[in-house]
Amino acid sequence: xxxxxxxxxxxxxxxxxxxxxxxxxxxxxxxxxxxxxxxxxxxxxxxxxxxxxxxxxxxxxxxxxx
Numbered sequence: 774x775x776x777x778x779x780x781x782x783x784x785x786x787x788x789x790x791x792x793x794x795x796x797x798x799x800x801x802x803x804x805x806x807x808x809x810x811x812x813x814x815x816x817x818x819x820x821x822x823x824x825x826x827x828x829x830x831x832x833x834x835x836x837x838x839x
Contacts, residue, residue, distance in 0.1 A: 774790075774822050774825060774826075776825055776828075776829060779825060779826055779829040780829055780832075780833075782829075784830065784833055784834075787826055787829060787830055787833075788830065790826060791823060791826045791827065791830070794819055794822055794823050794826070795823060797819060798819045798820065798823065801815060801819065802816070
């Protein structure tokens with residue numbers, strides 16, 4: 774997910790997407806622990822997507838306060 778796409782989202786949409794990705798990350802971690810994960814690189818991609826969303830959310834919240 775690109776930062777430009779995230780900046781185009783509303784706060785509610787971005788928070789909802791963060792929740793979805795967090796649930797997916799938990800699911801993948803469980804599958805990874807039981808050696809049933811086909812693509813372990815997906816874990817890294819999800820962590821980075823969640824970090825991007827959190828960064829954009831923080832930027833928007835700081836901008837809304839000013």
